[in-house]
Every structure is written in C-alpha cells, then in structure tokens.
Amino acid sequence: MNSYSDQRPEPDTVRRQLAVYFIMGSINCPDRSPVAVLREAIAGGVTLFQFREKGAGALTGQAAYELARELQAVCREGGVPFIVNDDVDMAAALGADGIHVGQEDAPADSLRDRLGYKAIVGVSAHTLEEAGRAIRDGADYLGIGPVYPTRSKHDARTVQGTRLIQELRGLGIDIPLVGIGGITPGNAPPVLAAGADGVSVISAISGAEDPRQAAAALAALHG
Ligand SMILES: Cc1ncc(COP(=O)(O)OP(=O)(O)O)c(N)n1
Numbered sequence: 068m069n070s071y072s073d074q075r076p077e078p079d080t081v082r083r084q085l086a087v088y089f090i091m092g093s094i095n096c097p098d099r100s101p102v103a104v105l106r107e108a109i110a111g112g113v114t115l116f117q118f119r120e121k122g123a124g125a126l127t128g129q130a131a132y133e134l135a136r137e138l139q140a141v142c143r144e145g146g147v148p149f150i151v152n153d154d155v156d157m158a159a160a161l162g163a164d165g166i167h168v169g170q171e172d173a174p175a176d177s178l179r180d181r182l183g184y185k186a187i188v189g190v191s192a193h194t195l196e197e198a199g200r201a202i203r204d205g206a207d208y209l210g211i212g213p214v215y216p217t218r219s220k221h222d223a224r225t226v227q228g229t230r231l232i233q234e235l236r237g238l239g240i241d242i243p244l245v246g247i248g249g250i251t252p253g254n255a256p257p258v259l260a261a262g263a264d265g266v267s268v269i270s271a272i273s274g275a276e277d278p279r280q281a282a283a284a285l286a287a288l289h290g
C-alpha cells in the first residue's frame with residue numbers, strides 16, 4: 068500500500084470508464100484524421116481513450132507529442148479520460164489522466180508516484196500470476212488478452228479467449244477488467260459475460276467506415 072491508497076481512482080468509476088475503451092495512434096487510421104476519428108468515436112459513446120503511437124511508421128518525438136496534445140484536447144472537450152500507452156515521460160509532460168503499461172514496465176505504484184495519486188494505472192496481464200502481481204503493485208485495472216486474433220499488435224501473445232477473465236472472476240477477484248484483442252460489436256458479448264467491465268478496441272472503431280456508429284454499437288452492449 069502506498070500513502071495515496073485511499074485517494075486512488077474509485078474502482079466503480081474505473082469500471083464505468085472501461086465500458087468502451089478506444090485505443091488509437093496515427094497508424095491505425097492512415098487515410099483519415101485521427102482527431103476526426105476520435106471526435107466521432109466519442110460522440111458514439113467511447114468512455115476512455117488510450118494514445119498508442121506504436122508500430123511501423125508511427126510518429127516519434129515532437130510529432131508524436133503534437134498529435135497526443137490534439138487528441139488530449141478532443142478527450143477534454145468530450146469529457147473522456149486520456150491515457151498514454153507505455154510512455155510515462157509523455158504522460159507526465161501532458162498531465163495525462165493515466166497510463167497503460169505492460170508486464171516488462173515499472174510497477175503501477177511507482178508510475179502513480181510519478182503521475183500523481185489520481186492517475187489511472189492500467190496493466191496488461193496474460194496469466195493469473197501476472198494479474199496477481201499487477202494487483203499487488205497497485206494497478207487500477209487490468210487489460211486481458213488477446214481474447215481473439217488481432218492484426219493490430221505484431222507481438223501479441225497467444226490468443227486466450229475469455230479463459231483468464233473467467234478464472235479471475237471465478238476466484239472472486241473484483242479488480243476492474245477490460246478484454247482486448249480482435250473485439251468487435253459482434254463478438255464482444257462473451258467478453259462481458261465472462262466478467263469484463265468493458266472492451267478495449269483499436270480496429271473495430273479506427274477501421275470502421277463509421278466510427279461513431281461502431282462506438283455506439285459497443286456502448287449499446289452495456290444496456
Ligand atoms: C487496455 C489495454 N490492454 C492491453 C494493452 C497491451 O499493452 P502491452 O502488453 O504493454 O502492449 P503494447 O500496447 O504496449 O504494445 C493495451 N495497450 N491496452
């Protein structure tokens with residue numbers, strides 16, 4: 068426990084924020100403006116956004132910061148928290164609402180120490196052991212996957228379906244959870260039925276002909 072333990076993001080608030088969790092960087096919408104796509108997605112019902120500027124052709128340095136700032140402004144306008152993937156320096160410089168990290172990164176509490184007690188800290192987990200460690204280290208939510216095959220992450224782990232989500236809930240572990248990997252409005256219901264609080268998607272929204280409608284279809288699954 069750290070000294071901020073009673074001031075961390077409320078689990079029930081995080082659960083609501085995870086409902087429709089959109090992740091995007093410039094390479095996920097090469098033919099459209101990421102700003103326009105995010106605006107449409109938020110209008111459709113996105114509840115949390117992660118800036119993930121990663122992969123072949125991704126922006127770096129100042130250009131990445133500029134895009135991040137623009138997308139953060141769109142999130143502010145829409146009342147949606149802005150999360151940065153991996154880059155704690157960027158998250159700190161921008162005053163982001165949180166960060167999402169993998170297993171190989173710094174423990175959650177040390178990230179919160181850097182970003183402030185209110186920061187939302189998400190951690191990826193692929194096994195029960197990884198989930199347990201992330202929870203002990205102070206994660207606010209876990210990203211579990213890939214649930215289905217994905218084309219958006221070249222180094223994704225083995226597809227695991229909803230197994231780990233079900234296992235965690237079966238053990239009574241109630242940390243906010245989001246499923247990720249190949250999720251669409253069509254195949255999301257089993258992810259929620261397994262106990263996830265929401266679904267996290269890249270291509271289902273960024274690659275949709277109508278990002279607003281795609282986000283709305285995901286939001287509608289929450290009733
Ligand atoms: C919500 C969410 N869950 C999982 C991930 C994957 O994070 P990571 O394993 O660190 O891989 P990269 O995204 O950094 O390639 C995520 N980004 N978001």
Ligand SMILES: Cc1ncsc1CCOP(=O)(O)O
Pocket residue numbers: 212213216217218219220223247248249250267268269270271
């Ligand atoms: C970042 C990430 N982590 C596990 S799968 C994945 C990519 C998800 O993208 P998509 O929703 O397009 O499959």
Ligand SMILES: [Mg+2]
Pocket residue numbers: 152153167168169
């Ligand atoms: Mg990462």
